[in-house]
Amino acid sequence: MKDILLRLVEKSDGDYIELRYHTRDQKRIEVVKGDTEEVHSSTYGGVGIRVLVDGAWGFSSTSRTREEDILKTMKSAECAARFSAKGKKERVEGFGEMTPVDGTFKARVNDSVTNHSIEDKVNLLTRLDKDMRACSDINSAKCLWNEIQDDKLIVNSFGTEVSLHDEKVEFHTIAYADSNGEKVAGSESRGITGGWKDLFAIDPAEDIAQKAVKTAQQLLKAKHPKGDIATVVLNPELVGLISHEAIGHTVEADFVQSGSIAQGKINEKVASELVTMVDHGTATPHAAGWTPVDDEGILSTRTEIIKEGVLNEYLYNMEIASVLGGKPRGNARAYEYSDPPIIRMTNTFIEPGDHGVDELIEETKEGFYLEGAKGGQADANGEFMFGVQKAWRIKDGELTELLRGASISGSGFEVLKSIDAVADNFEFKMGAGYCGKFQRAKVDGGGPNLRCTATVGGKQEG
Amino acid sequence: MIEESVKVALEYLNKQGLEGDVFGIRSRNVSYSIMNGEISDSTEYEDMGLGIRVLKDGRIGFGYCVPGKEERGVKKALELSKLSKKIGISLPGERDAVTVKTFDPKVQDALEEGIGADLAQKMIDAAYSVDNDIIPTRGEMSLGYGTKVVGNTKGVFMVQDATIIDGSIAATIPGDKTSLMAGEAGSSRKYDVNFEEIGLKAGDKVVSMRDKETIPSDNIPVVMSPESIGLLLYFGLIPSFNGENVRKGKSVYQGSMDDKVGAEYLSILDDPTADWGMGSFPFDDEGVVSSSTSFVSQGKLTNFIYDLKEAVNSDTESTGNGVRGSFKSPPQIGDRNIIIRGEDLQINNLMEGRVILVDGVMGAHTSNPASGDFSVVANPAWLVEDGEKKGRLDGLMVSGNLPESLHSMELADDHKKIFYAIGSAVLKMEVPSIKLNDVTISGK
Numbered sequence: 001m002k003d004i005l006l007r008l009v010e011k012s013d014g015d016y017i018e019l020r021y022h023t024r025d026q027k028r029i030e031v032v033k034g035d036t037e038e039v040h041s042s043t044y045g046g047v048g049i050r051v052l053v054d055g056a057w058g059f060s061s062t063s064r065t066r067e068e069d070i071l072k073t074m075k076s077a078e079c080a081a082r083f084s085a086k087g088k089k090e091r092v093e094g095f096g097e098m099t100p101v102d103g104t105f106k107a108r109v110n111d112s113v114t115n116h117s118i119e120d121k122v123n124l125l126t127r128l129d130k131d132m133r134a135c136s137d138i139n140s141a142k143c144l145w146n147e148i149q150d151d152k153l154i155v156n157s158f159g160t161e162v163s164l165h166d167e168k169v170e171f172h173t174i175a176y177a178d179s180n181g182e183k184v185a186g187s188e189s190r191g192i193t194g195g196w197k198d199l200f201a202i203d204p205a206e207d208i209a210q211k212a213v214k215t216a217q218q219l220l221k222a223k224h225p226k227g228d229i230a231t232v233v234l235n236p237e238l239v240g241l242i243s244h245e246a247i248g249h250t251v252e253a254d255f256v257q258s259g260s261i262a263q264g265k266i267n268e269k270v271a272s273e274l275v276t277m278v279d280h281g282t283a284t285p286h287a288a289g290w291t292p293v294d295d296e297g298i299l300s301t302r303t304e305i306i307k308e309g310v311l312n313e314y315l316y317n318m319e320i321a322s323v324l325g326g327k328p329r330g331n332a333r334a335y336e337y338s339d340p341p342i343i344r345m346t347n348t349f350i351e352p353g354d355h356g357v358d359e360l361i362e363e364t365k366e367g368f369y370l371e372g373a374k375g376g377q378a379d380a381n382g383e384f385m386f387g388v389q390k391a392w393r394i395k396d397g398e399l400t401e402l403l404r405g406a407s408i409s410g411s412g413f414e415v416l417k418s419i420d421a422v423a424d425n426f427e428f429k430m431g432a433g434y435c436g437k438f439q440r441a442k443v444d445g446g447g448p449n450l451r452c453t454a455t456v457g458g459k460q461e462g
Numbered sequence: 463m464i465e466e467s468v469k470v471a472l473e474y475l476n477k478q479g480l481e482g483d484v485f486g487i488r489s490r491n492v493s494y495s496i497m498n499g500e501i502s503d504s505t506e507y508e509d510m511g512l513g514i515r516v517l518k519d520g521r522i523g524f525g526y527c528v529p530g531k532e533e534r535g536v537k538k539a540l541e542l543s544k545l546s547k548k549i550g551i552s553l554p555g556e557r558d559a560v561t562v563k564t565f566d567p568k569v570q571d572a573l574e575e576g577i578g579a580d581l582a583q584k585m586i587d588a589a590y591s592v593d594n595d596i597i598p599t600r601g602e603m604s605l606g607y608g609t610k611v612v613g614n615t616k617g618v619f620m621v622q623d624a625t626i627i628d629g630s631i632a633a634t635i636p637g638d639k640t641s642l643m644a645g646e647a648g649s650s651r652k653y654d655v656n657f658e659e660i661g662l663k664a665g666d667k668v669v670s671m672r673d674k675e676t677i678p679s680d681n682i683p684v685v686m687s688p689e690s691i692g693l694l695l696y697f698g699l700i701p702s703f704n705g706e707n708v709r710k711g712k713s714v715y716q717g718s719m720d721d722k723v724g725a726e727y728l729s730i731l732d733d734p735t736a737d738w739g740m741g742s743f744p745f746d747d748e749g750v751v752s753s754s755t756s757f758v759s760q761g762k763l764t765n766f767i768y769d770l771k772e773a774v775n776s777d778t779e780s781t782g783n784g785v786r787g788s789f790k791s792p793p794q795i796g797d798r799n800i801i802i803r804g805e806d807l808q809i810n811n812l813m814e815g816r817v818i819l820v821d822g823v824m825g826a827h828t829s830n831p832a833s834g835d836f837s838v839v840a841n842p843a844w845l846v847e848d849g850e851k852k853g854r855l856d857g858l859m860v861s862g863n864l865p866e867s868l869h870s871m872e873l874a875d876d877h878k879k880i881f882y883a884i885g886s887a888v889l890k891m892e893v894p895s896i897k898l899n900d901v902t903i904s905g906k
Contacts, residue, residue, distance in 0.1 A: 063510070083504050090500060258599035261640065378824070
């Protein structure tokens with residue numbers, strides 16, 4: 001296949017071309033209340049081609065992998081680019097000096113999940129589901145497994161020839177309990193780059209499932225919070241979510257060009273000086289957003305988005321980096337062969353500080369300790385709203401009652417400015433989810449526990 | 463070609479003496495992205511493949527493949543059926559087809575002639591024309607057509623073509639502290655989307671956000687645009703009409719059949735037989751002939767939706783609501799073309815007195831469909847007095863309970879077709895602006 005792709009680079013009429021051959025093996029298993037609801041195994045792939053013609057981009061893809069089919073797809077992409085060029089005033093002039101990358105990249109995998117049969121995985125999920133339902137107050141449970149093995153070949157006009165093998169796996173457990181007719185759910189998930197032993201390196205599968213059970217049992221007795229602006233201590237999962245949703249998207253250079261709140265704010269103070277926020281595709285080998293090289297063939301390097309409270313750098317692709325004078329650091333990513341690469345985060349996090357984890361709560365007279373995210377949404381101004389799994393009321397430095405159904409909202413940069421303490425712990429905790437900007441992407445996020453001010457919403461009852 | 467491939471898979475199933483169904487799709491889509499006031503790139507996308515289900519010993523196995531690999535797809539489905547639970551669904555037999563309009567050749571022609579870029583440019587130019595400070599920062603215009611085929615070993619074989627055209631644009635007025643941003647979108651299966659109007663509306667909206675108002679926490683009525691109420695209903699109410707959620711106690715309407723659940727003028731239905739509906743089609747993705755399912759009729763709860771699997775679990779018939787995200791996914795129970803109907807009031811009547819107009823919500827996915835409780839950030843939102851926008855409202859939270867609101871909500875006559883993807887969810891609805899009279903506002 002590599003030879004075919006390289007031949008087509010030579011044949012292209014475009015000013016620039018990149019071809020990506022991408023195959024994916026995916027297995028998904030869902031066990032609900034003792035029943036195997038879904039067992040799904042698939043292999044698919046194809047070639048995605050992006051060309052620059054007359055200063056405009058065209059993209060086309062095909063699942064057919066004969067040379068003549070790929071050639072036809074290349075011509076379609078060139079044709080699409082010419083259509084785009086018709087009304088384009090500001091044409092893409094080029095990308096400056098780009099260094100070609102020639103290499104093979106493989107995810108670090110300890111005991112590949114492919115060593116374990118589908119039957120083994122179904123049996124594991126069935127056993128955990130049964131164990132969860134045997135616990136007091138738990139009347140239903142769900143276990144979900146999703147694994148992806150990706151192989152990519154990326155070649156481009158700069159002479160880049162990249163081969164990439166990636167393995168990512170997710171494991172979700174959800175326990176349901178009933179409270180006066182109202183159901184509560186406790187969930188615990190893990191998502192990583194790596195293998196079976198990496199996935200369960202910190203917590204065995206049984207412990208993960210029991211954490212979900214414990215959360216459901218605790219929430220069963222919990223009340224709803226009353227909405228108000230409050231001092232909040234966030235756990236690493238929520239720190240990761242705010243870093244990703246409320247800040248990360250506003251510093252993606254395509255959104256910056258579109259007028260996000262981060263536009264024109266480089267070198268401005270946008271956060272407490274305790275905050276250094278980073279995006280890095282190879283921050284650790286097992287973070288779910290591990291991306292050693294992106295789909296433009298750019299090697300991942302560390303982006304210090306915010307350095308000690310000052311906005312330092314945006315996240316770029318090749319094109320916008322050349323326009324805004326930045327450096328692409330491996331953030332142009334495509335989810336499937338049929339997706340064009342767009343600017344995405346990888347692993348986004350806040351660096352740990354030097355505060356003790358327990359002190360964050362001990363020093364707080366009144367507020368909330370928030371744990372676990374239930375999905376989030378933010379806009380170009382960094383206004384965000386996330387669901388929260390557990391909200392503990394803090395009174396005189398101690399966790400008192402547990403509250404459920406809480407949400408947290410605010411303006412991303414305002415919340416970062418309000419941070420008055422950053423703990424010395426650190427955890428990536430978002431690897432079980434996906435980012436959904438136009439197409440999916442596997443990302444991770446995290447950080448330390450930290451304390452700030454935000455709006456805690458709830459059911460508006462006492 | 464996709465029809466042939468489905469036939470090949472069915473023949474192989476029959477030859478092996480297996481029961482099963484085959485879903486085939488072939489689609490072509492061209493989209494034009496807008497960034498910073500101009501078309502930034504064009505993407506062509508062609509998709510073709512088969513989803514195959516094998517029913518063996520009461521178990522269902524699912525596999526998928528591309529044309530030419532039908533035998534492999536069947537074998538994979540058969541292998542996986544051994545690991546599935548026993549459910550014993552019954553595939554539909556041949557029935558009289560219904561006629562539903564879903565294909566407009568003008569959309570296909572527009573795609574092939576490459577005039578999408580011109581349509582996108584119309585949106586851009588219109589947004590620019592409203593005010594010198596406006597930048598149409600983001601948007602997309604897309605055209606698509608395709609063929610869907612569903613067949614099974616009981617003799618069902620149905621084929622239909624469909625088209626889609628849609629456009630959206632976000633207009634921005636850049637600011638030092640906060641940029642003002644508002645958007646507009648339009649979708650249709652017919653070549654009748656007015657792209658100029660989309661651009662003009664987005665421009666008008668963002669200009670009307672220049673003045674800022676503040677409002678204390680209160681119980682002021684909220685008028686929600688079709689897009690914003692559509693999103694809220696999709697996450698906070700529609701799941702309660704899903705038969706599986708009802709059976710599992712995850713619906714607020716469990717045990718409420720025939721009860722009065724809304725105002726007498728209110729109707730909520732899922733009607734995939736409506737001509738040109740965004741989710742309309744003459745058959746569902748399991749080969750069940752489409753029919754209209756009424757959830758709420760004249761304020762009374764009348765029915766829920768079911769696919770083949772849930773029909774077995776709930777001891778009823780499929781309502782034709784087996785829906786697939788793509789050929790790579792097995793069917794799941796899902797809504798198809800939601801329509802909300804009410805009194806058809808003029809929008810001006812809804813705006814009388816002091817109200818808040820909301821054109822977008824954040825956090826709709828955190829709504830609890832089991833209770834109907836919701837709490838969302840409204841953005842953009844305006845304070846409106848006697849029909850006149852007084853200024854935008856920032857950081858506004860709106861909370862309430864959707865099932866309770868059904869009893870007093872007021873519905874306008876500005877029905878709009880919505881086709882909108884958020885995450886893995888796709889809204890296919892026809893909904894008007896709706897006034898909610900019993901919500902709580904938390905303002906800044």
